[in-house]
Amino acid sequence: MEASSQPEFCSLFHHAVELVGRRWTGAVLNAILEGNHRYRAIRGAIPGLSDTMLAQRLRELEAEGLLERRVLDTSPVRVEYHLTQKGQALDRPLQALADWAEEWLAGDPERRVTARSGT
Amino acid sequence: MEASSQPEFCSLFHHAVELVGRRWTGAVLNAILEGNHRYRAIRGAIPGLSDTMLAQRLRELEAEGLLERRVLDTSPVRVEYHLTQKGQALDRPLQALADWAEEWLAGDPERRVTARSGT
Numbered sequence: 001m002e003a004s005s006q007p008e009f010c011s012l013f014h015h016a017v018e019l020v021g022r023r024w025t026g027a028v029l030n031a032i033l034e035g036n037h038r039y040r041a042i043r044g045a046i047p048g049l050s051d052t053m054l055a056q057r058l059r060e061l062e063a064e065g066l067l068e069r070r071v072l073d074t075s076p077v078r079v080e081y082h083l084t085q086k087g088q089a090l091d092r093p094l095q096a097l098a099d100w101a102e103e104w105l106a107g108d109p110e111r112r113v114t115a116r117s118g119t
Numbered sequence: 120m121e122a123s124s125q126p127e128f129c130s131l132f133h134h135a136v137e138l139v140g141r142r143w144t145g146a147v148l149n150a151i152l153e154g155n156h157r158y159r160a161i162r163g164a165i166p167g168l169s170d171t172m173l174a175q176r177l178r179e180l181e182a183e184g185l186l187e188r189r190v191l192d193t194s195p196v197r198v199e200y201h202l203t204q205k206g207q208a209l210d211r212p213l214q215a216l217a218d219w220a221e222e223w224l225a226g227d228p229e230r231r232v233t234a235r236s237g238t
Contacts, residue, residue, distance in 0.1 A: 010166070014146050016220035017213070021140005027133050086223045093219050094136070096212035101135035104205045
């Protein structure tokens with residue numbers, strides 16, 4: 001990695017990696033990147049994710065400026081979650097991580113057994 | 120993201136993102152990618168990281184097959200930590216995340232104040 005070692009950079013990197021890696025956050029971002037914008041659709045895309053946890057993660061992502069909660073003026077009112085530019089920009093790192101997982105974890109039989117939402 | 124939505128893929132991605140995002144893990148991988156191979160050098164590269172936590176993270180990374188602990192036949196014995204191919208392959212996703220952090224978090228004054236190891 002060519003990144004500089006300055007403390008400020010370190011703290012930014014540190015924040016980014018732990019933000020994305022927070023329990024279920026990667027999965028939630030991924031589900032929205034895949035085109036799920038409504039609460040139920042997002043939850044449906046992530047087996048094992050509870051309502052409490054999803055609500056909490058959505059609030060955190062909104063607070064981080066990654067996610068925008070849109071209340072549509074329909075009847076009944078409809079709520080949608082959309083990634084901001086900042087959130088959409090996470091597509092590249094998440095895709096790189098997905099590629100890594102596919103290349104390096106897919107053949108690992110232990111991972112298949114212990115993985116939480118595996119079949 | 121173009122990743123498939125199959126449960127097995129989801130579980131692999133889920134594992135990868137939470138592995139990398141585990142507290143301090145990204146920072147430890149980064150420090151080793153930057154060329155720090157000895158325990159003290161790694162610890163020195165990460166302000167705020169305790170001995171207990173570093174030892175635990177190194178063990179986990181070894182168990183995941185990302186890190187190799189080499190005992191060199193010198194006097195006194197010298198121990199070095201090197202990334203395996205699987206670990207080195209994380210360079211791309213981590214770099215992509217670092218780029219994202221630099222682009223999207225660097226200008227955020229709140230982040231500078233709240234960031235743990237910021238100056």
